[in-house]
Amino acid sequence: MLLGSAGGLSLVSGVTHALAPTTIATFVISGLTLGVLAALVGRSVDRLGDRLGATGTGVLQGGLGNLPELFFSIFALRARLVVVVQAAIVGSILGNLLLVLGAAFVVGGVRHGVQRFSAEAARNAALLLSLAVAILVVPTVSSHLTVPAGRHERALSDVAAVVLLAVLVLASVWSWRASRRQDPAATEEVAEVLGEAQRPSERPSKRWPLPLALGMLVAASLLAALVSDWFVTALAHSLVELHVGQSFAGLVIVAIAGNAVEHVVGVSLAAQNRMDYALSAILQSPIQIAFGLLPALVLLSYAIGGSPLTLVLPPLDLIVLVLGTVVTVIVVFDGESNWLEGVVLIGLYVTIAPAFWWG
Secondary structure (H helix, E strand, C coil): CHHHHHHHHHHHHHHHHHHCCCCHHHHHHHHHHHHHHHHHHHHHHHHHHCCCHHHHHHHHHHHHCCHHHHHHHHHHHHCCCHHHHHHHHHHHHHHHHHHHHHHHHHHHHHHHCCEECCHHHHHHHHHHHHHHHHHHHHHHHHHHCCCHHHHHHHHHHHHHHHHHHHHHHHHHHHHHHHHHCCCHHHHHHHHHHCCCCCCCCCHHHHCCCHHHHHHHHHHHHHHHHHHHHHHHHHHHHHHHHHCCCHHHHHHHHHHHHHCHHHHHHHHHHHHCCCHHHHHHHHHHHHHHHHHHHHHHHHHHHHHHCCCCCCCCCCHHHHHHHHHHHHHHHHHHCCCEECHHHHHHHHHHHHHHHHHHCCC
8 A cells, every 4th residue: 555655646746746846736745755755665674674683674774764854855955955954854853752752642641541661762762862962062052152163163063973973883783782682582572562473484474575675665765866856846936935934844844744654653652552662663763863864964965065064053943952852851761651741742842833934
């Protein structure tokens, strides 16, 4: 069904782009298409991970899961829409931390009361997110203060980008070693809870053949690159017609459209009282964006052309990112959640979003 939807929407998106490349209809259709293609990329990565185990899946998801967002950002930078790219990255992080995590807590809390999850895993995720935000503070504050480092924001951003990528590599190594120490019986029990543990005779039928998984990944990635170009072409004109600022478009529209499938998965897992998996699905995306996608774009912007990208964020973007991260860390640190905590997270997101409507 996902493959059919991706193919059909890609065809419709191509037709609308050919007939009217700068209309609102093309903007909406290509945005929906990009979201579905992102889901197909994720599904292909998961199927490839079936053959590599949990660690291999994590590595693939970290490296390939954000390909649609990467393509969109590249074309947006070439079109000199730096504000949209920065806002989309901040919006993707905040959308997961506040809107999606809050919705998961509300849905899960209403259905199951107080829910519990691994406090250690939540603290590790909170530590990484706090580090990422702290690193972003340094070039941004240096640029807006009258200090010597403020005159070297590009060099400072490059250093910070390298540090973020290095931490991502080390965190992947740590996760790989931790997964090797897991009790095999516990791993099998986890698989049974997820409905993934089957008799040996049944497992091959659940796997995609390797050529199919690779083919789907390549095809979905190529289509995502193509549709991203169409989406950016329509975006600039649609913002003018809709009287929507670039900041709001990136923070809310682009961020939610690009991560819609991940949002549904996280909330669905919480509704089933699988909070460890819900938290993992929701928090891994902002971690990958902060430590992988963002620094990669900073370094790639030398070769992309158009406008360069640095880690110097607009002050309001940085402030709301710090606020969202701090509140999320406080909420998840005890390893428990309820619907009131979800309301708090959603309330903060609903307050932040209108602040970007005027740019």
